[in-house]
Amino acid sequence: MSLSSPVEKRSAQRGTAPAERTAPLLRAAILGTGGVAHLHAAALRSLSGVELVAAADPSAEHLAAFAEAHAVPFRYTTLEELLAAQPIDVLHVCTPPGGHADQSIAAFAAGAHVVVEKPAALSLTALDTMTRAAGAAGRGLAVVFQQRSGTAAAHVKALLDSGALGRPLSALCQTHWYRTAEYFAVPWRGTWATEGGGTTLSHGSHQIDLLAYLLGEWSAVHATMWRQQHDVETEDLSHGSLVFASGAVASVVSTVLAPRESSLLRIDTERATIELEHLYGHGHAHWRITPAPGVDEETSASWDLPEQEIPSGHDALFAEIHPSLIAGRGMPGLVAHPARALEIITGMYVSAREGRWVSRADLTDPALRGGLAAPVIDGRPGTPAGPPAG
Numbered sequence: 001m002s003l004s005s006p007v008e009k010r011s012a013q014r015g016t017a018p019a020e021r022t023a024p025l026l027r028a029a030i031l032g033t034g035g036v037a038h039l040h041a042a043a044l045r046s047l048s049g050v051e052l053v054a055a056a057d058p059s060a061e062h063l064a065a066f067a068e069a070h071a072v073p074f075r076y077t078t079l080e081e082l083l084a085a086q087p088i089d090v091l092h093v094c095t096p097p098g099g100h101a102d103q104s105i106a107a108f109a110a111g112a113h114v115v116v117e118k119p120a121a122l123s124l125t126a127l128d129t130m131t132r133a134a135g136a137a138g139r140g141l142a143v144v145f146q147q148r149s150g151t152a153a154a155h156v157k158a159l160l161d162s163g164a165l166g167r168p169l170s171a172l173c174q175t176h177w178y179r180t181a182e183y184f185a186v187p188w189r190g191t192w193a194t195e196g197g198g199t200t201l202s203h204g205s206h207q208i209d210l211l212a213y214l215l216g217e218w219s220a221v222h223a224t225m226w227r228q229q230h231d232v233e234t235e236d237l238s239h240g241s242l243v244f245a246s247g248a249v250a251s252v253v254s255t256v257l258a259p260r261e262s263s264l265l266r267i268d269t270e271r272a273t274i275e276l277e278h279l280y281g282h283g284h285a286h287w288r289i290t291p292a293p294g295v296d297e298e299t300s301a302s303w304d305l306p307e308q309e310i311p312s313g314h315d316a317l318f319a320e321i322h323p324s325l326i327a328g329r330g331m332p333g334l335v336a337h338p339a340r341a342l343e344i345i346t347g348m349y350v351s352a353r354e355g356r357w358v359s360r361a362d363l364t365d366p367a368l369r370g371g372l373a374a375p376v377i378d379g380r381p382g383t384p385a386g387p388p389a390g
């Protein structure tokens, strides 16, 4: 394999295998220095062997505040300037969604791995292009779905995968978040062209991704999109039914209209009920596993969460990704299936558009992979198109 990344070249120059070298092993940069970038920088700081060497943002104000807060040595206005000036091993893409695809592709071309914020792209077509570019460059692509991370999700996934809990039958996947009009005043939010989708994509995707991480491949989805309150183009509420390849059926609700916010998963299997209630991240206390009648105590005790606890979050996610890159193993299994949540959500928008069940196989049609826009039923009083009659 050619030595195309800075970490591999430095390793070769020193004549050491990546795992044997000392810091700094991985040169990271952050593109986009707004809200979420601060979580990335804080998480990177907690990792040994990783150095945040550069950041870029056309907003001088954001960039200066960010670089000061996180002691970033090199600052640029554009990604092109950054990539021309700095050899980078991994680029963290923290910009609005519309730029993610082109920015990731430019980073791959420069030999960097990419950790891109959700949503990875505005369409499956764009994500396909990113995945192909990563493959062509021999680099890895990770989408930030940090709720997969932490010891509880790993434990529950292992229990489900082992068959210990029996067949999953029924699930709830609910994102009840609250966002004000000020939140949507940011120019890129609330439109199909710039945000890509509404609350299903921007907020619900975390729980949808976590449910699919736990239950595996999906097979079909049916959904309706609603605008109940906000003056936006996209939906602020969606309801869906999601069927998994295992046969499990999930009811999926995503909304930004919930004054008491909560994120909720529930999976009923043949032998147990798994419940998770949290908001933006989970630790062990947020999970509960209740055995079905007839399961003996010794068995249900063996399902207890482990004593060692790592909560979910950007820290926990990057603690899996970056050491794996440093060791030369590429992206870890934790970030496998980067497109799955976007596939399910694309299926939901297609379903709302065409008023039918959409199967995973349907989405091989390029015409359905190209975008997310769907008609939204306006449920606001006095709006011309109210909810369907009858």
Ligand SMILES: NC(=O)c1ccc[n+]([C@@H]2O[C@H](COP(=O)([O-])OP(=O)(O)OC[C@H]3O[C@@H](n4cnc5c(N)ncnc54)[C@H](O)[C@@H]3O)[C@@H](O)[C@H]2O)c1
Pocket (backbone or CB within 6 Å): 031, 032, 033, 034, 035, 036, 037, 056, 057, 058, 059, 062, 077, 078, 079, 094, 095, 096, 097, 099, 117, 118, 119, 144, 145, 146, 186, 202
């Ligand atoms: N994983 C999570 O929990 C989580 C949380 C919040 C946001 N996000 C995602 O992170 C992304 C950014 O969200 P945010 O809330 O930080 O947005 P933001 O608007 O606060 O910040 C975006 C930053 O990107 C900069 N930017 C815009 N175009 C750029 C370009 N071409 N090159 C470089 N910088 C550019 C802007 O100036 C701004 O500083 C979105 O995709 C969002 O969905 C994820």
